[in-house]
Amino acid sequence: MRPDxxxxxxxxxxxxxxxxxxxxxxxxxxxxxxxxxxxxxxxxDAAVQSAGLMPLLMAVVHMTGSLAIxxxxxxxxxxxxxxxxxxxxxxxxAAALREHAARAIxxxxxxxxxxxxxxxxxxxxxxxxxxxxxxxxxxxxPLLTEExxxxxxxxxxxxxxxxxxxxxxxxxxxxxxxxxxxxLMGYRLSQAGLPFTIIEKNDGxxxxxxxxxxPGARVDVPSHCYSYSFTRDFAWPELFSPWPILRAYFAxxxxxxxxxxxxxxxxxxxxxxxxxxxxxxDVTLRTDTSEERLRVRAIVSAVGxxxxxxxxxxxxxxxxxxxxxxxxxWPEGLDVERKKILVVGTAxxxxxxxxxxxxxxxxxxxxxxxxxxxxxxxxxxxxxxAGQQWAIDHLPGYARWYRLILYNWAGDGAPAHMxxxxxWTEEGSISxxxxxxxxxxxxxxxxMIGEDPALLDQLIPKYxxxxxxxxxxxxxxxxxxSRPNVRLVTQGAQRFTETGLIDAEGVExxxxxxxxxxxxxxxxxxxxxxxxxxxxxxxxxxxxxxxxAYLGITVPDFPNLFLMYGPGTNLGYNGNLFFNGExxxxxxxxxxxxxVEDGLKSVDLxxxxxxxxxxxxDKALAGFSWSHTGATNWxxxxxGKVISNSPWPLVQYWEWTRRPDRSDxxxxxxx
Numbered sequence: 001m002r003p004d005x006x007x008x009x010x011x012x013x014x015x016x017x018x019x020x021x022x023x024x025x026x027x028x029x030x031x032x033x034x035x036x037x038x039x040x041x042x043x044x045d046a047a048v049q050s051a052g053l054m055p056l057l058m059a060v061v062h063m064t065g066s067l068a069i070x071x072x073x074x075x076x077x078x079x080x081x082x083x084x085x086x087x088x089x090x091x092x093x094a095a096a097l098r099e100h101a102a103r104a105i106x107x108x109x110x111x112x113x114x115x116x117x118x119x120x121x122x123x124x125x126x127x128x129x130x131x132x133x134x135x136x137x138x139x140x141x142p143l144l145t146e147e148x149x150x151x152x153x154x155x156x157x158x159x160x161x162x163x164x165x166x167x168x169x170x171x172x173x174x175x176x177x178x179x180x181x182x183x184l185m186g187y188r189l190s191q192a193g194l195p196f197t198i199i200e201k202n203d204g205x206x207x208x209x210x211x212x213x214x215p216g217a218r219v220d221v222p223s224h225c226y227s228y229s230f231t232r233d234f235a236w237p238e239l240f241s242p243w244p245i246l247r248a249y250f251a252x253x254x255x256x257x258x259x260x261x262x263x264x265x266x267x268x269x270x271x272x273x274x275x276x277x278x279x280x281x282d283v284t285l286r287t288d289t290s291e292e293r294l295r296v297r298a299i300v301s302a303v304g305x306x307x308x309x310x311x312x313x314x315x316x317x318x319x320x321x322x323x324x325x326x327x328x329x330w331p332e333g334l335d336v337e338r339k340k341i342l343v344v345g346t347a348x349x350x351x352x353x354x355x356x357x358x359x360x361x362x363x364x365x366x367x368x369x370x371x372x373x374x375x376x377x378x379x380x381x382x383x384x385x386a387g388q389q390w391a392i393d394h395l396p397g398y399a400r401w402y403r404l405i406l407y408n409w410a411g412d413g414a415p416a417h418m419x420x421x422x423x424w425t426e427e428g429s430i431s432x433x434x435x436x437x438x439x440x441x442x443x444x445x446x447x448m449i450g451e452d453p454a455l456l457d458q459l460i461p462k463y464x465x466x467x468x469x470x471x472x473x474x475x476x477x478x479x480x481x482s483r484p485n486v487r488l489v490t491q492g493a494q495r496f497t498e499t500g501l502i503d504a505e506g507v508e509x510x511x512x513x514x515x516x517x518x519x520x521x522x523x524x525x526x527x528x529x530x531x532x533x534x535x536x537x538x539x540x541x542x543x544x545x546x547x548x549a550y551l552g553i554t555v556p557d558f559p560n561l562f563l564m565y566g567p568g569t570n571l572g573y574n575g576n577l578f579f580n581g582e583x584x585x586x587x588x589x590x591x592x593x594x595x596v597e598d599g600l601k602s603v604d605l606x607x608x609x610x611x612x613x614x615x616x617x618d619k620a621l622a623g624f625s626w627s628h629t630g631a632t633n634w635x636x637x638x639x640g641k642v643i644s645n646s647p648w649p650l651v652q653y654w655e656w657t658r659r660p661d662r663s664d665x666x667x668x669x670x671x
Contacts, residue, residue, distance in 0.1 A: 050387030052085030179207020182302035215356035279601030345517035355476035448475030
């Protein structure tokens with residue numbers, strides 16, 4: 001019992017057997033035979049009991065052409081977290097709704113799977129509000145409709161006029177990086193027929209998910225929305241994917257999008273200089289064996305922010321006779337069995353790594369500079385259940401609504417618990433909503449830490465939550481400290497010896513292996529590349545300690561240079577980098593299309609536009625928890641100003657990036 005394996009117009013098929021079929025085609029393949037595998041009443045009933053309730057209701061609307069099941073559901077509640085599919089509906093009501101859904105599926109099956117009903121705009125608005133548990137601002141309706149993708153890949157930027165091959169050939173593009181953003185940009189360039197090359201320093205695609213292979217590494221965004229919106233048929237085995245699955249996803253995406261011939265691996269851009277006379281970039285590449293030059297009309301940097309390890313300066317490191325390395329440089333085939341291991345750092349990476357090492361290492365010492373807030377997620381290590389996968393594979397619209405729910409659009413905008421109340425005086429929080437969030441997080445962490453007063457005092461932060469990004473986990477990090485082979489060190493690492501680390505109190509901690517779980521040099525945008533724009537201006541000198549970009553994408557006096565995941569686009573409370581990347585790629589393609597269609601030599605952001613955007617961003621960020629002085633975080637530069645994060649709701653950023661405003665740019669025409 002599964003729909004036709006076709007895809008919505010504009011989508012490229014992936015390897016798996018999932019995804020609903022086109023909404024303008026008959027959903028074939030379902031027969032009324034009750035004894036066929038996966039099609040019996042019993043099979044339907046079993047799947048319905050474990051499928052997500054809210055996307056199940058939406059699938060019933062598509063099967064029946066009626067919103068009656070939403071009336072039965074009554075008022076819904078805002079999701080408690082991104083994977084909450086229950087809508088706050090009482091168990092008795094939920095049971096009745098599931099029975100209603102089972103009847104609807106059986107009737108749809110028995111009717112031969114007629115074409116799925118496409119709701120009207122008003123009906124979709126009702127469905128959106130039901131999912132959100134609130135009345136969403138009407139601004140969200142076109143965004144959510146686009147995200148559902150019933151009419152195809154609407155984020156593809158098409159030509160406004162017929163463009164010849166010669167015109168396209170005059171605008172070759174260099175993409176730096178074959179990670180999430182680089183592959184996306186390559187796909188959009190391929191769709192447009194523009195010539196392009198992707199440069200990648202690693203041996204394969206995936207960026208951070210090619211590099212990170214430490215034990216326990218996994219994403220903290222639900223898999224079904226941590227993926228390209230225009231490919232919905234990857235069968236994710238787990239709710240939050242581990243690194244091998246993500247590496248496979250990007251490898252398959254590279255092949256699927258036809259990008260492999262365009263990617264040059266084991267190559268790096270060392271320098272790029274803008275030629276004002278020609279409007280081209282003169283780029284220097286370094287490979288394993290040589291250095292070479294190439295010229296392109298435009299550069300898209302997709303190097304990301306989390307790829308250059310931050311390794312703390314600990315005295316006497318050269319004396320240590322064991323292995324020491326950053327988590328993103330985990331040695332292939334490293335044996336940690338029965339080894340003495342020191343881990344420096346207790347943020348996101350350590351939360352994933354420590355439980356794995358605790359199981360295998362003889363002795364594990366964890367050096368903590370400051371504790372971290374953790375949201376203990378009840379489903380963090382869950383596999384995608386059989387009922388859930390069945391519904392994704394078979395029910396019209398289910399997979400699309402399931403993905404939409406994972407974004408938790410009700411949480412878009414500026415959450416109250418992340419805004420500083422200047423009149424709030426209670427220590428350890430920044431507002432009443434933040435204090436309530438502190439209580440929720442504390443209860444979840446206490447349940448995992450246990451009754452040990454010393455550990456509770458050491459592992460629960462004194463600073464307000466959301467000053468740093470709370471990490472996600474299943475509590476295994478906290479439970480590890482109840483093991484006899486794991487201990488917490490809060491004195492700080494002072495210097496290496498030949499056989500270990502000495503802490504601030506002079507105690508030596510013996511080690512065979514030292515692991516740095518210490519994050520990345522995230523604010524050194526574009527480093528170590530040397531980027532030279534108009535008048536010999538270097539972008540690192542132009543920025544100094546305050547990297548900026550309009551929409552995180554463009555910078556004055558650096559024509560035809562576009563950034564993805566640039567300054568001010570790190571997401572702090574909603575969405576993920578796939579969403580932002582798709583917004584950025586559409587905007588960049590809008591600029592490139594404009595250049596080709598109008599015969600432009602260059603597009604260059606106006607300085608007043610850049611300055612105004614920076615001022616508005618500073619004002620917005622000043623009220624966020626990240627700007628609170630209660631703790632340090634990697635979002636702030638040396639002067640303490642937040643420069644990495646975006647304060648904007650997703651809908652705002654989406655509106656701004658749909659098409660470039662041509663008045664924001666000065667242009668030069670080709671001869």
